[in-house]
Amino acid sequence: MSSPKRTTVYDVAREAGVAASTVSRAFSNPRRVNATTRRHVLAVAERLGYHPSPLATALQSGRTATLAMLVPDIANPHFFGTIRGAERRATAADITFILGFTEESADTERDQIERLARSVDGFVLASSRMPDSTTADLAREHNLVLVNREVDGLPSVVVDNASGSAQIVDHLASLGHRSLVYLSGPHQSWLAGERWRALSAGAGRRGMGATRLGPFPPQVAGGGAAADAALVSGATAVVAHNDLLAIGILRRLAERGVQVPEQISVVGYDDIFGADFCVPALTTLAGPQEEAGRSAVEILLTTGSARADPESPRRVVLPSHLVIRDSTGPAPDPGR
Amino acid sequence: MSSPKRTTVYDVAREAGVAASTVSRAFSNPRRVNATTRRHVLAVAERLGYHPSPLATALQSGRTATLAMLVPDIANPHFFGTIRGAERRATAADITFILGFTEESADTERDQIERLARSVDGFVLASSRMPDSTTADLAREHNLVLVNREVDGLPSVVVDNASGSAQIVDHLASLGHRSLVYLSGPHQSWLAGERWRALSAGAGRRGMGATRLGPFPPQVAGGGAAADAALVSGATAVVAHNDLLAIGILRRLAERGVQVPEQISVVGYDDIFGADFCVPALTTLAGPQEEAGRSAVEILLTTGSARADPESPRRVVLPSHLVIRDSTGPAPDPGR
DNA sequence: CAACATTTGGCAATCGCTTGCCATGTTTCG
DNA sequence: CGAAACATGGCAAGCGATTGCCAAATGTTG
Incomplete structure (x- = not known):
């Protein structure tokens, strides 16, 4: 003091x-x-x-040795890993780590960027909700790296949705399901689009039908409506936009006395905290979240300092793998 | 750029x-x-x-309009609420919010404080792992507010452990339990001490026995050993240091075929994400975490600007309440 | 209308560090 | 052995605000 x-x-x-x-x-x-x-x-x-004094240093040199990470909402455990990976990498490089929440709003996100612009060397945007054009505009002024989002020409780190979703489809197909329903997340969500695209493509390849329902809020609370929608659609297998939604669905199905996986199979994305101890334990697509955060900061670090050739924005795709638990099972006998 | x-x-x-x-x-x-x-x-x-320019402003004026929050580990959902509350309050006051993790280590915590000291106006320390003396020393140099930790003379925000633990004891007593076992967290953890103190005092008041076992790592993974220890102790009711540990215990008990709550009741602390959908759903002491984060920042804000009388460091105690779910039940018939 | 109080606005120093440019001292080499 | 080439260290001018102090302008009062 x-x-x-x-x-x-x-x-x-x-x-x-x-x-x-x-x-x-x-x-x-x-x-x-x-x-x-x-x-x-x-x-x-x-x-x-x-x-x-970091301030004096930054003032004169223009390098703040600080970076900001913007996340839609901390209440989603999905972001833990990414946040932690980013923080660790930053701290290891002696970079101060600012964390901001965007409350799932593109405007808030933009404001935060504007507000922090002068105080940081760059931004890690996790699951950014901003439209492509806005993002591209901002990227002209600021150092951005996207996580689980891609925008033409911008550096990004994503978990492989294509192969991941294919794994889900194959898993369901092997269990005898003839179709699947994707319970979608918010439609500004780039991920929601990607997942649906990959899912339906995969389904087509296996001769399965694929339907998209929603959008639903990607939270546990969204599960009620999603589950009911799935039920009336007569689906034997549903793929939820994320684990939060999936857990909400599981809960709603249990309430209604629908057996999982006997009557309906449920798959999620992210393998969040809790996916292994909800009932039944959730089959879900896991990705190296911490690695994603780490990579994003890595890119920021090199972009900033080495002034890497601007012609080759980095793009990292991380592998994903399906964790099979108890929420998926053989398709119910259609004869019954 | x-x-x-x-x-x-x-x-x-x-x-x-x-x-x-x-x-x-x-x-x-x-x-x-x-x-x-x-x-x-x-x-x-x-x-x-x-x-x-925030930098130029800070350099000259000495006010950085930035604050840092240090948290042991983001992987514990318990901190979500607090982090979010703090971030919201900070952002509302146009204060930049820095988040750091201390990896459960007092040294890391201290280092982080030292590292960030020149860049921030103050610190919110959540569940600080540092010993009282170190904390007091640091407080002489820096603006500190503690969350879920108390040190003589320092401002702090805590969730009411005394009354909360009493609620737990009463709940168990009313179910006919004659004793309880506290499965303790790390012994540098101030909370662990507080909780045990309150629990044993409360038990004494109700004529119940109270035993402390541990310490155990306050994570799901710590539940295995904790459950086994509880089992050999012959406990009919266990109170875990936190929900993470409680969930781990639940899982281990299930593995071993021990019925909860028929054979043993389990209580946790914090009411974290997942406490409501683990099986059986966990009885746990809930507190207004978000409010805690908000309050802590509030204190920092007023301390800094109004230069409040240094003789009255603020101390906020937030109410807690027991959320009764399915993991607690009547004590098993001792006759059997 | 003069004398005095009160606002406002401007000058210039300052916060603590970085960095371009220049002046040394050292090496190296023909 | 002298010139060229390096390696080091110092000087001083910023970086972009804030703020103490003073002067000018405006308002008040007797």
């Missing part, structure tokens, strides 16, 4: 018998100063308890 | 025909400038797309 007097470069410089610029360089540009001098300066700094 | 040239106070000043200082005041000290002038300046600023 009370600042008797912060130690500055000048204090260290005086004490070490060198110029302030040398002290500065000892910290930020080691190769510009003699190794011995540097060691001495650092020692003096240590003794004086000196730490460069 | 390319910065053609940021607009500065000077640009606005020139364009508005006033001095830079006036522009600055128009933004940060409205009462020092004529209302009409101010409106004009703001209009020009708007037109030029000017936003004060």
Whole structure:
């Protein structure tokens, strides 16, 4: 609180018998100063308890050594892994990690970016809700990396939806299901589109029917309506937009006395916390979330510093795998 | 990324025909400038797309308009609410919100504080793992507010453990249990101490026996050992350090074919995501987590600006309430 | 209408560090 | 051995605001 007097470069410089610029360089540009001098300066700094002021540094150099991650909602455990991966990578690189929530709103997201723009070197946007055009515009002004979202020309990290969804389809097909119903997430959700596309393509390939219902709010609370919609559609297998929704569906089906998986199979996406202990345990597509967060920050790090060729925005696709639990089973006998 | 040239106070000043200082005041000290002038300046600023540089502002003024929250681990859903409450309050006050994880380590926590010190106006420490003395030392240098932790003389927000634990004891007593076992969390955990203290005091008051076992890692994975320990102790009712542990216990008991609540009752703390859909649904002590985060930031906000009398550090105690679900039931007949 | 109080606005120093440019001291090499 | 090439360190000008202090303008009062 009370600042008797912060130690500055000048204090260290005086004490070490060198110029302030040398002290500065000892910290930020080691190769510009003699190794011995540097060691001495650092020692003096240590003794004086000196730490460069990140503010002053940022003001002058333009590098803030800070990055912000924007997430639609923390209440969705799906984001844990990604957040943690990003935070770890950032901290490891001595980068300060700002976290913001966008409340599932594109406007809030945009505002946050605007607000933080001057304080950070870049943004990690998880499951961004902004339309492509807005995102592309912002990318002209700011350093963006997308997670689970793709926009032409922008760096991104996504979990492989195509192959993942194909795994789901194959799993259901192998159990004898002749069709599936996708209970969709919000329609601004890029993921919802991707998943549906991949699911229906996969279904086509296996000669299965595929229907899309929704959109439903991608939360446990959305499960009620989703389950009922699935029921009237006569589906034998439903694929929920995410595990939150799937868990809500499971709950609603239990309430209505519908047996899972005997009467209907349920699949989710994300393998969130709880997917293994809900009842029945949920079959779901898992992806390396933490890795996704890590990668995104990685990209930001290299983009910013190495000023990588702007012609090749990075694009990382992470593998996904189906975790088979108890919510999927053989298709009910159509004869009955 | 390319910065053609940021607009500065000077640009606005020139364009508005006033001095830079006036522009600055128009933004940060409205009462020092004529209302009409101010409106004009703001209009020009708007037109030029000017936003004060937070860095420059912070450097000069010493106020960073930023705060950091440190949390042991994001993987524990218990922290969601608190994080979200804090973030919301901060964003509402136009304060940038930094989130850091301490990996359950006191050293990491301390390092993070040191690292961020110059960049923030204050810290919210959730379930801090640092010993009292360290915390008190740090508080001399930094603005700290504790959540679910108390240290003499420091501002804090806690969920009422005493009354909450009493509620648990009474609930169990009313079900005929003659004793309870507390499956403890880490012993650096202040909460673990508090809870045990409150539980054994409450048990004493009701003429019940109380035993403490552990410590166990406060995670689902810790449940295996905890459950087994509870079993050999012959307990009819166990109170787990938190819901994560309780869920792990439930799972282990199920594996071993022990009926809950027929043979043993299980209670948790926090009412986390998943506590309502695990099997059986968990009886647990719920608290207003989001409110806790909000309050903590609130305190930070007033402490910082109003320079409240340092003699009365704020202390907020939030009410808790027991959510009774299916994991608790009548004590098994001792005759059998 | 002069004298005094009160607002407002402007000047310039300052926050703590970075960095371009220049002046040394050292090496290297023909 | 002298010139060219490097390697280091220092000077000083910013980065973009804030703010103490002072002057000008405006309002009040006797």
